[in-house]
Amino acid sequence: MTAIPISAPAKSQPAIKDGSMLKQKEMISGNYAKLENAAAEGRKVVSTFVPGNLNELIMCFDVLNNLPEINAIQNGMRKKTGGYIMEAEKRGHSEDVCTYVKADLGMIEKGNIGPDGQKLPDPNLLLLSYTGCFTFMKWFELLRDHYGCETTMLHVPYQGDGNITPTMIAYVVRQLREEVIPKLERVSGVKFDIDRLRENLARSARAEEDFVWVLNSAKARPSPIDAYFGGVYYIGPIFTAFRGTADAVEYYRLLREEIAERLARGQGPVTPSGDMGPERYRLVVEGPPNWTSFRDFWKMFHEEGAVVVASTYTKVGGIYDLGFRHDPARPLESLAEYCLGCYTNRNLPSRIDIIERYMNEFEADGFLINSIKSCNSFSAGQLLMLREIERRTGKPAAFVESDLVDPRYFSPANIKNRLESYFQMVEQRRAGAAARAA
Amino acid sequence: MSTVAAIVERCQALFDDLDFSAARAWKAAEPGRIVVGFMPFYVPRELIHAAGGLALGVLGGGDQLEVIQGDAYYQSYICRIPRSTIELGVTGRLDFVDAMLFPSICDVIRNLSGMWKIMFPKVASRYVDVPQNFSDSVGGSFYVSELGELRDILARLAGRPITDDALRHSIAVYNENRALVRQVYALRSREPWKAPSAEVYLLMRAGMVLPVEEHSAMLADYLEAAANQERPRRDNSRVVVTGAFCEQPPLNLIKSIELAGCYIVDDDFMLVNRWERSDVSTEGDPLAALSHAYLHDSLETAAKYQPDQSKKGQWLIDAVQRSGAEGVIFASASFCDPALLERPMLQKALAARSIPYIAFKFAENSGQMQPIREQAGTFADSIKLWSAA
Ligand code: SF4
Ligand code: SF4
Numbered sequence: 001m002t003a004i005p006i007s008a009p010a011k012s013q014p015a016i017k018d019g020s021m022l023k024q025k026e027m028i029s030g031n032y033a034k035l036e037n038a039a040a041e042g043r044k045v046v047s048t049f050v051p052g053n054l055n056e057l058i059m060c061f062d063v064l065n066n067l068p069e070i071n072a073i074q075n076g077m078r079k080k081t082g083g084y085i086m087e088a089e090k091r092g093h094s095e096d097v098c099t100y101v102k103a104d105l106g107m108i109e110k111g112n113i114g115p116d117g118q119k120l121p122d123p124n125l126l127l128l129s130y131t132g133c134f135t136f137m138k139w140f141e142l143l144r145d146h147y148g149c150e151t152t153m154l155h156v157p158y159q160g161d162g163n164i165t166p167t168m169i170a171y172v173v174r175q176l177r178e179e180v181i182p183k184l185e186r187v188s189g190v191k192f193d194i195d196r197l198r199e200n201l202a203r204s205a206r207a208e209e210d211f212v213w214v215l216n217s218a219k220a221r222p223s224p225i226d227a228y229f230g231g232v233y234y235i236g237p238i239f240t241a242f243r244g245t246a247d248a249v250e251y252y253r254l255l256r257e258e259i260a261e262r263l264a265r266g267q268g269p270v271t272p273s274g275d276m277g278p279e280r281y282r283l284v285v286e287g288p289p290n291w292t293s294f295r296d297f298w299k300m301f302h303e304e305g306a307v308v309v310a311s312t313y314t315k316v317g318g319i320y321d322l323g324f325r326h327d328p329a330r331p332l333e334s335l336a337e338y339c340l341g342c343y344t345n346r347n348l349p350s351r352i353d354i355i356e357r358y359m360n361e362f363e364a365d366g367f368l369i370n371s372i373k374s375c376n377s378f379s380a381g382q383l384l385m386l387r388e389i390e391r392r393t394g395k396p397a398a399f400v401e402s403d404l405v406d407p408r409y410f411s412p413a414n415i416k417n418r419l420e421s422y423f424q425m426v427e428q429r430r431a432g433a434a435a436r437a438a
Numbered sequence: 439m440s441t442v443a444a445i446v447e448r449c450q451a452l453f454d455d456l457d458f459s460a461a462r463a464w465k466a467a468e469p470g471r472i473v474v475g476f477m478p479f480y481v482p483r484e485l486i487h488a489a490g491g492l493a494l495g496v497l498g499g500g501d502q503l504e505v506i507q508g509d510a511y512y513q514s515y516i517c518r519i520p521r522s523t524i525e526l527g528v529t530g531r532l533d534f535v536d537a538m539l540f541p542s543i544c545d546v547i548r549n550l551s552g553m554w555k556i557m558f559p560k561v562a563s564r565y566v567d568v569p570q571n572f573s574d575s576v577g578g579s580f581y582v583s584e585l586g587e588l589r590d591i592l593a594r595l596a597g598r599p600i601t602d603d604a605l606r607h608s609i610a611v612y613n614e615n616r617a618l619v620r621q622v623y624a625l626r627s628r629e630p631w632k633a634p635s636a637e638v639y640l641l642m643r644a645g646m647v648l649p650v651e652e653h654s655a656m657l658a659d660y661l662e663a664a665a666n667q668e669r670p671r672r673d674n675s676r677v678v679v680t681g682a683f684c685e686q687p688p689l690n691l692i693k694s695i696e697l698a699g700c701y702i703v704d705d706d707f708m709l710v711n712r713w714e715r716s717d718v719s720t721e722g723d724p725l726a727a728l729s730h731a732y733l734h735d736s737l738e739t740a741a742k743y744q745p746d747q748s749k750k751g752q753w754l755i756d757a758v759q760r761s762g763a764e765g766v767i768f769a770s771a772s773f774c775d776p777a778l779l780e781r782p783m784l785q786k787a788l789a790a791r792s793i794p795y796i797a798f799k800f801a802e803n804s805g806q807m808q809p810i811r812e813q814a815g816t817f818a819d820s821i822k823l824w825s826a827a
Binding site: 380388 | 513515545548555
């Protein structure tokens with residue numbers, strides 16, 4: 001799981017030609033261009049993961065941010081990952097493990113050519129913010145094995161009992177102070193300035209406010225957004241190298257304006273085929289999408305008039321709609337709370353509570369899980385989730401299986417069949433409920 | 439003195455008993471006793487002992503448990519141990535367990551801790567987080583605080599405080615047990631024909647269900663009996679088996695490796711029995727002592743971060759050298775992310791020292807041993823050829 005298509009290839013992009021989309025494209029290509037020129041311009045590069053990323057802190061050291069998951073997603077959408085995964089498996093990586101890791105390692109083995117066709121720079125520092133998934137730690141060790149560069153790890157405790165304790169915050173803050181910041185200072189040669197961090201955090205909070213407004217717009221009927229397929233574009237800047245930048249503030253301002261207009265006009269979401277037809281089903285979706293057939297997958301929904309009104313995947317890099325904001329008044333504590341609060345760092349009962357809340361607040365007709373073979377962090381326990389949500393809400397739930405970036409595990413016919421029967425089931429339930437009410 | 443056969447027979451009976459009758463009997467023997475289950479690989483069992491409780495290792499269902507309901511909770515691409523553990527739970531086999539502890543080992547067990555809260559709301563369940571930062575002032579202070587919370591939970595459950603003195607005593611009891619465990623492993627690595635791996639395995643499994651004092655007595659008996667028993671020495675190759683630190687291989691798999699011509703001279707089954715490499719201090723603050731041992735003197739496994747790249751895999755090299763092994767067998771549970779992601783890094787470290795290895799996967803309920811026997815047999819032969827060359 002854990003990342004977003006900050007820029008899809010042109011043909012896969014939804015047909016939004018709005019200012020926000022152009023802005024995002026510009027931001028992403030700008031970041032890749034910076035990464036490609038890093039060596040020539042003497043800029044240092046930090047590789048780090050999406051959930052629990054410390055972008056506001058990283059920015060304080062004038063270093064660039066490279067996110068392996070994003071590269072895997074981008075390559076997945078460009079259908080390059082199948083080959084990379086095979087390459088990694090040929091080199092001894094098990095077929096059983098997370099394909100993000102293999103897509104990344106395969107890409108590195110084949111010359112480390114990034115999604116836009118240019119060579120990615122070797123990192124000067126590996127910064128592991130270890131949140132919500134054990135695989136990150138192994139992935140990070142595998143990268144360290146390859147690059148042999150400086151490393152630093154931020155261990156974020158798990159919310160085993162469903163809450164954040166002062167001990168957890170103190171532990172994370174102490175690691176930031178004693179390990180992460182000194183390492184960033186050393187690698188970058190820039191001294192840490194907490195006021196700079198505060199400014200970045202203030203910008204994050206502004207963007208987060210608009211982002212949450214956009215997510216909540218899906219409470220309207222029809223929903224002006226698709227909070228899963230469309231949502232993965234909306235999370236791009238805030239989950240990655242842009243949180244805390246003026247660009248991100250501007251992006252979310254533009255996005256909010258655009259969605260507000262759609263809302264005012266009573267329009268539904270934009271899809272790759274243009275405006276979606278009438279809204280027939282409102283769904284909550286758990287789990288990451290498949291990237292190698294992202295467009296086909298989405299089509300199976302929008303062609304049926306199914307709109308996703310809330311999704312958990314758009315919370316892997318931070319949950320903002322439950323109230324959290326980065327707080328310049330408590331800079332390090334606030335970073336700690338952010339890391340601790342990412343979706344898969346919450347225990348299963350909390351995850352189920354969040355989904356139940358979405359089901360109710362967004363008036364969903366049903367719940368769907370896209371179970372990802374790669375991702376134990378998301379997937380282990382989803383069948384219990386399914387039962388619980390059905391039991392608590394009385395709404396029909398369904399389950400499809402695919403993978404993130406391994407095309408071998410995307411079976412369109414199977415998924416389509418399942419979805420069609422599911423939509424029929426939703427219809428029948430609705431008819432039953434209407435008959436009972438009459 | 440018991441004979442080896444008698445000891446092993448007792449262990450086998452404990453191993454086969456999926457109803458945990460011995461632990462049930464222990465609990466029933468005195469009112470107010472508590473039983474605390476834990477999953478692989480590590481929990482601070484001293485705290486349970488100091489609460490007057492029994493630490494019960496729940497290591498899956500093996501190849502004898504028919505998993506029916508547990509399968510309905512997991513997709514096909516997830517390992518076996520969580521589903522058989524759920525099966526043990528929903529079939530009432532763990533209904534005498536007062537609390538379950540889920541160690542910080544992987545996302546599957548982590549999520550299972552939450553499933554347990556939902557499925558068995560009357561059982562206290564706790565995810566036992568351990569630091570991945572190994573400095574005393576950072577990871578250590580976090581861990582001491584976690585241990586303190588666990589101590590409170592167990593004290594509430596037991597209905598009595600866990601004093602520092604009680605805890606120091608429990609540490610001493612476990613130190614004794616670990617010392618005996620180390621002796622058994624040392625005997626096996628010195629004279630593997632005297633302590634066959636299937637026996638050692640059963641002996642260690644007994645430690646998952648018996649009170650620690652009883653287990654220590656059993657280990658001492660075994661050491662004496664095994665040393666005095668003559669057994670034929672075979673011309674086997676010496677191997678370390680690694681990767682099975684969580685879901686356990688079927689007993690037949692261990693037997694098959696030895697029958698195929700390999701003496702297992704070290705392994706990572708049930709790390710909890712020897713997690714701390716030397717005695718934990720019985721002086722001063724006992725929580726600080728447990729934390730110190732965790733941070734600075736514990737075994738390595740895939741679930742634990744190695745901050746120093748130059749030391750990556752060194753523990754395996756050390757295990758090979760210490761035990762005089764000639765090769766390594768990577769035996770990992772299918773779909774075990776930590777073991778399988780770790781494997782290439784360990785293999786690289788072995789290759790750099792020209793230590794031969796093979797790899798296969800298993801499930802706790804694997805029935806067909808022929809391919810494994812063939813693979814291990816070929817490996818044993820190739821080691822001999824290689825060392826003769
Ligand atoms: S296991 Fe899941 S969360 Fe972890 S890296 Fe892979 S896809 Fe991301
Ligand atoms: S066998 Fe591996 S993946 Fe499965 S629960 Fe154990 S450590 Fe986790």
